[in-house]
Amino acid sequence: MSFAGLAPRRLVQLGALTLLSALFVAQLIGALLPSAPLLAVAGAGGLALDTALQYKQPGLLSALSKVRFDVTVRQLLRDALLLIGLLRLDEVGRGAQAAATVLLLGGYLTHFACQAAAVLVRRTRSLPVVTRNIDASALRLSTAPPRILSRRPGHRLLAFSVPATLGLAVSALGGEGLGAVLGTALSLALLLGGTAFLATWLLPKKRAVDERRVMEWIDAWLADYQPKVAMYFSGGASSAYQANMWLSTLAGLDKPLIVLRERFMVQKIDATDVPVICYPKVATMFSLENSTLKMMLHPANSGKTSQVLRIPTVKHAFINHGESDKLSSCNPYAKAYDEVWVAGPAARERYALADVGVEDKDIVEVGRPQLTPIRPYAGPPTGTYTTVLYAPTWEGWDGNPGNTSVVLAGENLVRRLLADEGVRLLYKPHPMTGSVDPRAGAANERIMAMIREANTRRTGERPGPEAAAELTRRTTALDELTSTSFRNSADEMERMLLQGAPDGSRDAAILAATAEWERAYWASFPEWEHQIITGPRPAIFACFNVADLLISDVSSVVSDWLSSEKPYAVANTSGLTEQEFREGFPTVRAATLLSPGAEEIPELLAAVREPARDGLGAERAALKEHLLGPAEPPSMVRFRAAVDALSARADERRVRMVGRLDEGAPSGDPELVDEPAESEHGENGSGAEDGSDTAHSLSAEPPNAEDTVTA
CATH class of the missing domain: 3.40.50 (Rossmann fold)
Structure with missing residues (x-):
């Protein structure tokens, strides 16, 4: 079998599965020989690896669960092999072996009881409606129980099995039964305590009101609001x-x-x-x-x-x-x-x-x-660089090659733009690029590699550390206003409790904080550096406001850009003639059309820099009104x-x-x-x-x- 074509991630997963299997085989051999060191090391190592995979590779373990080799079966097999090994070691007394076996079985029964309690708790905490920005204190809401008790049975079993596994391993190595008894007893105690603690969420004090009263509450809120x-x-x-x-x-x-x-x-x-x-x-x-x-x-x-x-x-x-x-x-x-x-x-x-x-x-x-928020056209670029925004759409569901320019024209477009020393490129691909057609994803990766390589060839003065510090401050302030994240254990009831009625000032505060963040963001980069923008910030409209030219595909991005009346170009990768393309897609009526080879780029840049060479200004103004309606009265x-x-x-x-x-x-x-x-x-x-x-x-x-x- 050749592993040359496997991705590094797949190799890691294959290695983890191989090691997990090898540890089970080693533990079996250690139990049958018997070999106390092999039995103990393989058992403890298997538990450690399984625990690590629960956090690092949960998808891999989900695949094992599909073949009924889930975490409970794996841990039960490890414990059973340890017990078999102890039974074959004459040094460990029969009384200690029996006690460890009974305590271990009690631990599994308690684990299943905890899981039953977790199901009941989740059901009582699932309300018929979920709200945000509404004061729900009348529903007697409470914070959620620890996630390891209520929603992570695999993590719970492995974590609480650590004392038992270590105790059994110590007994195997030492030839005495005290470690096994103490370890299994401690695991049982932890499980009993966790189950009792989780069960407190079933008491009236921590339970929300019933469904009928919840619906009466939401109806009353609607009547009041x-x-x-x-x-x-x-x-x-x-x-x-x-x-x-x-x-x-x-x-x-x-x-x-x-x-x-x-x-x-x-x-x-x-x-x-x-x-x-x-x-x-x-x-x-x-x-x-x-x-x-x-x-x-x-x-x-x-x-x-x-x-x-x-x-x-x-x-x-x-x-x-x-x-x-x-x-x-x-x-x-x-x-x-x-x-x-x-x-x-x-x-x-x-x-x-x-x-x-x-x-x-x-x-x-x-x-x-x-x-x-989109600012209107204010004339040609006045600085050293012409900022070009390339914002292609994605490939769509129908397989039409004209949907996105990324596959057939993207690399040519970017190559010609990067060849112009006076261009600063902003590349903002659609977030779903490559989700249907792998060719689009591959082309997108190559385009980003081209932009990164082009940046290594550019030199110049960079903003000082105070610019980065200002961006950090603005990012923190904006995150605090916009964050909807909670602690990992929070469930919908806890989030409803914490997301009560706001004071009404957050929308205005977010708007102001976003404007400050955008100023800090653009100031943190040198004006000559190309940018790859794939996250939610800066938003597309923020990119509009710093760009002198848009290159895109047939999409709503073009319609929105026209509100600025700035020059724009659309890639024609549909196979249609220019006349057919313009007749079929009215939004490109005022655009410069680009062929897959992008030979029109130099002339396009010249028209952006010298408005006298731009013959589409009046057409853009007319098309803007045709697409977006009149400026007066305002859209809102x-x-x-x-x-x-x-x-x-x-x-x-x-x-x-x-x-x-x-x-x-x-x-x-x-x-x-x-x-x-x-x-x-x-x-x-x-x-x-x-x-x-x-x-x-x-x-x-x-x-x-x-x-x-x-x-």
Whole structure:
């Protein structure tokens, strides 16, 4: 067998498995010979290696669990071999052997009892709703038990088995039974103590109120807070950015609320003062029907969206999480909403051309409120360097080679940019680059290597240590404001306890701290140094503000950049002619098109540096209005007006319904008969216990719209 093609990580994992197996074999040989040194060293070594792998390579041990060789089986085998070895060593008395065996069995029984207690504790600490930014002290919440007791059975067994294993090993080496008895007794005592301590979380003092009282509490909070507009979001862990990009806009509305469906998503939402409620089950979510909520904003589609659309008292608007010329920006699922809110006329035309069932009367142009931080064009670069932002999108799900320029043009683009001594390159790839097409991931790695190598050829003055110290201070201050992390043992109940109602000043403080951090970040690097930006900071808009030129693909990044009216270029790797490409993708109408070979780069840079050679300025201004709508009134004003208008429609419906009830509408009136939220077949009438709605969903798993590079 050849190991030349294996990655270093795979070699380490293979070596660990081989060593673990070898230690079991050595322990077996030591027990059968018997050989006390071999038995003791192999047993203790196996426990040490298993413990290390629990922390360093949990995925590797998960693979062993799939073949039923989990941590309990491994530890039981180690202990059994040690006991067999002791029985074959005549020096150890039979009484000590019997006592150690009984104590060891008692330890395993206690371990299983502790696991049963852990299951009960977790169930009592799983509430029907999860909240953030809401004072939940009335629910009698408590801090979580130690994670090693409640959620880490493997870690617990190994840690508490250390005295027993060492005691058995000492007895094997010394030929006496006292060590085995003391070691197994200490392990049993630790397990008994841990189990008793964990069981205290089942006492009334540490238990939250029951589900009925929790729902009464959340209903009372809703009645007191009186929300008017909510953002509804459901999705996977990597999709949280789709909701986070709307937080600043949502915070500017009256009585906003965030409604989530997945428990883990509560901590994925960035720091904000807006109250957050997660309804994991559809049956509990329908309590919103009796609240003052008038409308919901939807930044993405999901299978669970159909569930909330069944609440008749609430109006729904699809706001998307980015617009581009891709087909995903005119998803047929959008016709399920009362209104579709878009940035400008271009999106209206896109829906008309797509002919997916969205009527023109249901489309509302609101602009892009998030673009306010983007500074407008202030003329050509005045310093030594022209800053170029290369922000390609990812490869997408459909395998279209024109989705991303990284594979076919990325290296050529970067090579030509780096060849210009007057260019400072900022490279910010989409975070999902390479997630579908390995070629994109490989090209991305080569591009970053090229940029790092180019930096080694540049020299010049660097900022002093005070610049780095200032960045550290600003980073610490911003992290303190935005952090949603907790101690490792914290569970959702403890996080609810600690994330109570804010004082209302955090959003403004985060905005100010972010601006200070961005100034410190750019000041900490020399102006000549190329940058690779792959983390959430600096955000894409911060990169916009320091860049003189954008090079990207057909994506919402281009639409957002146009708000600045700065020059931009788009790579055409689709195989279409220039005319076909411009006709098919209106957002590139005011762009310089780049071929896969990127031969146009020198002329493009010249036009950026000398505006007289830039013939696309007027076209960019016109395209900006076509894509994003007029500058006046401001986008946020239009957005609020759209919220008020749709909320008024919700109020009008409520009035009509009350009037019909007063008039004695017939029981069969379809407008008065709502679909039941729960039936004898399950929470939603479909038999799905997890809250999914298969019988009434409008789409099984509609794809999300445009994915963009965001902070």
